[in-house]
Ligand SMILES: NC(=O)C1=CN([C@@H]2O[C@H](COP(=O)(O)OP(=O)(O)OC[C@H]3O[C@@H](n4cnc5c(N)ncnc54)[C@H](O)[C@@H]3O)[C@@H](O)[C@H]2O)C=CC1
């Protein structure tokens with residue numbers, strides 16, 4: 146195993162993905178502080194070594210220190226932001242002022258989304274606080290439930306500084322965890338944000354029992370839309386063919402673990418959105434991000450027929466069957482248009 150470039154990590158956000166990532170970094174040999182905002186939960190994690198609320202099956206190593214008190218933060222070489230996209234701005238503003246983060250060598254964005262108010266990617270938001278710290282993205286088809294069981298997983302680490310991408314890659318290299326580097330931060334971020342609304346659509350198609358052909362068509366056209374939109378936003382088309390693009394799109398559109406897919410399936414089965422959202426405390430990024438992505442697409446003038454129908458279903462109460470009919474009855478066109 147290559148020598149570790151960093152010794153200490155701070156994982157910010159104690160949901161399922163933060164918990165799984167803390168475990169990965171500890172297994173790789175880093176000393177990990179794991180911060181969450183809820184003192185009761187963090188105290189429970191610290192004493193029982195389990196996050197029963199978000200990832201109950203995982204027993205955390207002793208080298209992970211769970212904390213909620215910001216006073217307890219130690220200096221960290223590597224800082225992972227794993228709060229939901231909506232919470233990234235406020236959390237970054239709190240963290241950047243902390244003396245323990247002054248020597249940080251890289252901040253890694255692990256959430257998936259785009260800000261509604263500004264249309265900004267998450268590293269753009271982080272850059273407003275961390276003005277002098279290199280920023281990277283960790284993304285890909287990475288369900289926390291499987292990562293926490295050490296099941297074979299691959300991810301992509303994107304950073305515009307190649308040496309930093311490689312250093313972060315080294316931290317995410319284990320016999321069962323393989324990571325690749327990329328310099329297309331913009332492309333992988335748009336890909337990660339966009340796949341979630343499409344996973345909701347795939348779930349809706351399943352809930353409506355539309356069949357495998359329909360779901361394959363939907364996922365394929367979703368990829369075309371991701372490439373069109375992501376390229377217009379400055380990403381490189383090939384990034385959408387990688388782990389952060391089609392890889393994550395497939396994982397989310399077909400997975401039993403996906404919260405976005407679950408939201409869609411229940412919608413397709415006829416449950417109202419409000420009821421679905423109040424049935425879980427876990428974040429389904431596709432719901433708020435359908436609004437932010439739809440707004441960004443309209444502002445940029447990118448054609449996004451799928452996203453438009455997902456928006457209509459989630460925000461304008463358009464019945465799912467009618468949205469599917471609209472998609473199928475559009476004017477015929479070439480596949481590459
Ligand atoms: N769960 C997964 O398999 C994966 C999730 N992600 C992404 O990671 C991000 C986090 O997702 P999960 O960990 O799955 O979410 P989760 O729903 O499991 O947990 C969310 C966590 O964020 C905390 N939180 C919410 N608002 C907060 C705030 N204002 N300040 C501080 N903490 C706050 C909650 O208390 C909770 O601990 C999302 O963007 C998600 O798309 C990415 C890859 C895999």
Ligand SMILES: O=C(CO)COP(=O)(O)O
Nearest residue numbers: 285286287288403404405
């Ligand atoms: O991003 C994910 C897997 O890569 C998690 O997807 P969900 O948020 O839909 O569970």
